[in-house]
Amino acid sequence: MLNVEVIGNNKRKRCGRVFRFKNFAEPGYPVMFGGPFRENVNALLEYANLESHLSMPMWSFELEVHHHPPLHIFLFVIEEPIEAVLNRHCKHCQYVGNGHMMHGVFHSNGFGHLLCVNGLEMGSNLPGNQIMDFWNRLCKALQARKVSLNDVSEKRGMELRLVNGIAYSESWFSRWGYKFGRGSFGVTQSMYLKAIEAIRSMPLYLITHHITNSNHAIPLIFSRYQTLSDQSLLTLGDLFSFMLDLKSRLPPDLSIASYTTTALLETNSRWSPKRIQMATRVIVEALKNTEFRWVSRQEVRDAARAYIGDTGLLDFVLKSLGNHVVGNYLVRRSLNPVTKVLEYCLEDISKLYTCNQSLVMSNKVKDKFKITRTQLIKDMLYLYNYILVDPKPIMGSEFLSAIPLAARIILDTKYFIKDYFGDFSYQLDLGSQDKLNLYCTILMRNGDEYLNKAFMPPHECITLKTTATINDLKLEVERSFREMYWGLRSFVVESIQNLSVNNGTDMVFGLTKVGEKVVAEGRHTNMIEQICERDPNSGVVDCGCGTIEDDGERMVSCDICEILQHTRCVRIPNDQDIPHIFLCKKCEQEIVFFPSLP
Structure with a gap:
């Protein structure tokens, strides 16, 4: 077995050859890869530095990422002789689960496992996509067969396979061709794809409709990003996709305002500033009477006509008023994805500044409605927790209760695989x-x-x-x-x-x-x-979720029949130790009905 590790270390100096990171493992660099996997590995190692005084054979390559400023990383290849291993069955052939930028292993027959990728968030010198590009080049160059990985990546407490699944219908690793390999807890590929589609296609309007009375923050988050988007955000998939794309374009120190502070005045307007201000106050009062719920443009217009007879003036103000601060309120405007009509809602921001500041934007208000990368991640985390994972604010709605169930199926799909040999x-x-x-x-x-x-x-x-x-x-x-x-x-x-x-x-x-x-x-x-890649004597799995083989999740064995089941499926919490004596339901029932001895 070959262990492949990438480690960043600017202080380490070598006298050997230095290779360019971005070209390493391309055809002809450093060697033409034309043979089967084992011959390609041997050909590559001819250009490596042989490490000495080690218990196992080890080679290294020094790779230059940048010349100015200087940044070098090291690729280590370690051969693990099978005769030195206590357990000769590869646990990673069942499931894939260290402090390197990257760690992968290859078997001598060309099958491999990517064990970890640690990008910038984990303190490495390279972003995750550059590390994956390198790994992908290496696998192609060596003509690996199939490579598996276990996607457990997360950020700020969010499981990224769930976030990316909702935004793009697939895992982050799918950019490099990794596809569904196997689900845990009996999840099949069909279940996985249906769960993704169920959440992605969930209309924002229906979510807003069900939670308006219990959660005011979620509709405001929806509106905040709708105003920034050039296209209508109709579903959860649209929203998460837009938020991730916006995050990738936002430098850490840049912000985008989701409101406007310009006055509702135009040089060529046929109405005086006084009449425009009067119409604005009437519309805001009409919105206040709706108790901060979303209402249609026509409903607001009809309510304001009791005080303003000029419908042209009302149409002008309603057209210009969206996402303006008026007095103590921010007027939100959004397109209803179902009815295709504009809707309005007030957000009370009076707690952010004193009443005397009425039409003057304070720094607190400006900060609140500026979209920075930090604010965007905060908003996404809020949606993640209160819609996908913890639906407490929306309990009682059968329509929305399906979301966390579908999310659980996506989270139970971690094992992805790529067939590299099919490319050759x-x-x-x-x-x-x-x-x-x-x-x-x-x-x-x-x-x-x-x-x-x-x-x-x-x-x-x-x-x-x-x-x-x-x-x-x-x-x-x-x-x-x-x-x-x-x-x-x-x-x-x-x-x-x-x-x-x-x-x-x-x-x-x-x-x-x-x-x-x-x-x-x-x-x-x-x-x-x-000769099996997995140990056939590792135990018999027969769990109530439908799983019949070890999928890498924590399991417990019945002390009578020795059948293995998931601890989650038999309601043993992950933070609780496995009991010293455990009986499955079948054996427990047989004991209950077993005739007592005389």
């Missing part, structure tokens, strides 16, 4: 005229019994001379698979299944084509669990 066609020639490729897998037999075809390893590239015989092919297959798989160190090839072979001296390329896929059949005497 089979290489027919490694650059030498007297050597060609075949792609071979093996079918194993223990005595007279064939092992399940599900345990057949993936096809491996076998390089042979053009004059190779069937016996040469057998020896090369044995050598390759013994080298890659610890459990196959006693594997012996007996025949090539899909070739018409008379004897071992027959020429290989007289019987098959270059690039052909073949199956080698052979004898294997080791126990099956030694």
Whole structure:
């Protein structure tokens, strides 16, 4: 197993070659990657610095990120011999879960796991997207097969797989091609996609309608970002997408006002300032009488006409009044996504300044209605907590109670995977005229019994001379698979299944084509669990949520039947220790109905 780690250290100096970070692992830099995974790794390590005085083989590369100011990071490659490992089954093949910028591992057959990415928020020198670009280049260059990851990234207490799922219908890692691999707690891909769509398509208007009487902050947040957007924000997906995009464009020290303080006057206006001010006060009073709820433009206009007969004046003021501060109030305006009409609402800001300051904007008011990156994250966190995770303010609404249920399904989907090998066609020639490729897998037999075809390893590239015989092919297959798989160190090839072979001296390329896929059949005497990527003896899972295999979540075993179940599903809190004695419901019921002894 190869451990790949990226560490930032500006103080460390090397005498070896320094590579450019942004180009490292591109074709030809530092080497042309043309062979199978193991050969590509060996070719790359020819350019590395060999570290000395270590218990395991270790190589390093110095990578320059910036020249001015100088910023160098180090890529370490550590080979972990399988014979030195106590548990030879990779736990990351089941689920993926350290203080580096990046840490990933590769098996010798090209399957790998990205264990962690720590961007700027975690104190590293590089943003997460640059680290992921580097990892992606490395996987492609080495021709990795499949790489998995466990997305547990969060920021300010928000699980980013939920936020990104709502905003963009997918995980942040999907930018690099990582897709649904497996859900926890019985979550399927269909459930995951439906949960994302259910939350993304939730109309903001209906949320506002259900919570108007219990939560005034959420409608104001909706309105705040609607006024900044050039397009209508109709759903939660629209809102979260706009907020994330706005956050990416906002420098830390810049703010955008979500209000305007200009007077409702125009040089070419046919109404005097006095009449405009009178109409403004009438409209504000009409809005005050609605008890701070959202009302349609027509409703406000009809109420104001009892005092102002000039409908043209009312239309002018209503058109200009949105998101203005008038006296002690901020007048909010928003487009109703369902009815497609303008609605108005008052926000009382009188507590921010004294009444004597009426039409004068104080610094407190300005600060309150300026959208900074900090304010934006604060607003998003509020929506995250009070709509997605903790719906206490909106209890009693069946319509909105579905949101946290769908959010739970998204949060239970953490395991993503990318098939890198699908990006490559089979290489027919490694650059030498007297050597060609075949792609071979093996079918194993223990005595007279064939092992399940599900345990057949993936096809491996076998390089042979053009004059190779069937016996040469057998020896090369044995050598390759013994080298890659610890459990196959006693594997012996007996025949090539899909070739018409008379004897071992027959020429290989007289019987098959270059690039052909073949199956080698052979004898294997080791126990099956030694060649499995996961330990088949780790226990039987049969949880009420539908899970039938270990998905990486905390589990408890019944002390009678030894069946494993999720602690969450049997209502054992995460902050509570697993009880010393635990019985599943089935065993508990059997004990209750078990006849008592005389």
